[in-house]
Amino acid sequence: MTPRLPPLNAVRAFAAAARHQSFTLAAAELFVTHGAISRQVKALEEFLGVALFERRVRQVSLTPEGQRFFAEVAPALAQIGAAAQSLMQDAPARTVTINVRPSFAVRWVIPRLPAFVAQFPGIAPQVVTSTVPPDQASEHFDVAIRRGRTTGWPTSIAVQPFLQDEALIVGTPALFASAAVAEPRGLAAHVLLWSRSRPDDWDHWKRQVGTPRLRPAGQLQFDHLHFVLQAAIDGLGFALAPASLVSHDLAAGRLVCPLPALRLPLTRHYYGLAPDAAPEAQCFAQWLQAQLPPLD
Numbered sequence: 001m002t003p004r005l006p007p008l009n010a011v012r013a014f015a016a017a018a019r020h021q022s023f024t025l026a027a028a029e030l031f032v033t034h035g036a037i038s039r040q041v042k043a044l045e046e047f048l049g050v051a052l053f054e055r056r057v058r059q060v061s062l063t064p065e066g067q068r069f070f071a072e073v074a075p076a077l078a079q080i081g082a083a084a085q086s087l088m089q090d091a092p093a094r095t096v097t098i099n100v101r102p103s104f105a106v107r108w109v110i111p112r113l114p115a116f117v118a119q120f121p122g123i124a125p126q127v128v129t130s131t132v133p134p135d136q137a138s139e140h141f142d143v144a145i146r147r148g149r150t151t152g153w154p155t156s157i158a159v160q161p162f163l164q165d166e167a168l169i170v171g172t173p174a175l176f177a178s179a180a181v182a183e184p185r186g187l188a189a190h191v192l193l194w195s196r197s198r199p200d201d202w203d204h205w206k207r208q209v210g211t212p213r214l215r216p217a218g219q220l221q222f223d224h225l226h227f228v229l230q231a232a233i234d235g236l237g238f239a240l241a242p243a244s245l246v247s248h249d250l251a252a253g254r255l256v257c258p259l260p261a262l263r264l265p266l267t268r269h270y271y272g273l274a275p276d277a278a279p280e281a282q283c284f285a286q287w288l289q290a291q292l293p294p295l296d
Contacts, residue, residue, distance in 0.1 A: 013040035031115035058290035099141035107245035142281035157272035166193040171238040181258040191237030
């Protein structure tokens, strides 16, 4: 009788956590949240009926049962990976073409692609950037991602809700230290950064927080939002940026948010698969959904 297998995604999460002795580092390796690793490990422990980790404040360590399990599953996972790689060397290349705006490609999609390639090693993602709506795209695509669903989509595409987002104020710790921003009017001492692709965000934010006539010390304009964010990282001023595009910079401490409660709601992201999309596009769509933060 074939033994019942544990959930393999949970085994993969466990192996990463065991290798690093850290849920946080495992989450960074697999491009998921700390909570996702914790839930996967908990599910595996419930399946096995034993505790695999001893959990302490900001630290985890393997139990004897966890050490034994890791010693056996780590080589097994490596063998599975080697077997897949051996077959893939002779397999024809499979691709999925993703059409996204430049800033979302640079700041969200590309940093997460290593996790997609690791999960689907036989599929090569090809990122095509465009500022025009999907229904005006000149190049073929399998998957498109854009903000909003009411306009710009071909009628042949079934649009799916994806990432809910909001904009927040970000700048370098040094810039914040030079002139603290404890309230919106504190921004008057700083340079504000903005992009031609999102020219109205600052005005919307100022009206929302009740300072429509706020005048900054200066303004710098750039073509695209990812240039704005690079300027913010380089200390040129404060940016109003979608949270999805600066999460890694905030986590790493390159940027700080001085007014975390004052956020500007943004139009939700949606994605759609072309009617003639390659079968691999469905894998990418499922992977996209897995990147969403868990619902509380």
